[in-house]
Amino acid sequence: MRVVEVARELWALGVGINILPHATRELVELGLADELAATGIPTEALISHDRFGSRPPGPPSSGADLW
Numbered sequence: 850m851r852v853v854e855v856a857r858e859l860w861a862l863g864v865g866i867n868i869l870p871h872a873t874r875e876l877v878e879l880g881l882a883d884e885l886a887a888t889g890i891p892t893e894a895l896i897s898h899d900r901f902g903s904r905p906p907g908p909p910s911s912g913a914d915l916w
């Protein structure tokens with residue numbers, strides 16, 4: 850294996866993996882609700898951007914809207 854890029858320092862970027870509602874429901878059905886609640890952080894807002902970086906009209910969705 851050859852490493853072609855490396856960071857000198859690691860730091861928090863404020864990003865994560867977002868699991869959409871339908872995937873969350875499936876994980877809950879598999880009995881993983883407690884694990885999700887213990888390790889996950891609920892989504893506060895879901896904001897979309899187009900390929901130019903502009904946001905579509907309308908307010909962002911809150912985390913409650915996603916359930």
